[in-house]
Amino acid sequence: KAGVEFADGTPNLGAVVTQGRSDWSSAPVPEWRGRRVTIRASRSEDALTVRARVGEEPFRFVRLCPLEATRALVAGPYLCAPTRSGLRVRFHRWSLTSPDASLH
Secondary structure, three states: OEEEEEEOOEEEEEEEEEEOEEEEEEEEOHHHOOOOEEEEEEEEOOEEEEEEEEOOOOOEEEEEEEOOOOOOOOOOOOOOOOOOOOOOOOOOOOOOOOOOOOOO
């Protein structure tokens, strides 16, 4: 999974990769609070690259992870608030496009 998560009261840009066991990479992005975030995941053969941005700013690299080239994938938007009620999130768009060839 990839997206913005609140930890210690601050928005964090993060990604979780699970291949037998899960790990979590995370970096604080307090300047993103209340702004529209775009997450982009692009598959190229045996790798998945995740990038993110706010507004029209350039995409930031989030994560590169290995992926079996023959493994089928399913993706979609998701949100949760596991410890309290009141979370409000609006998905503005979801689309499937060609992979971003400019990643590397």
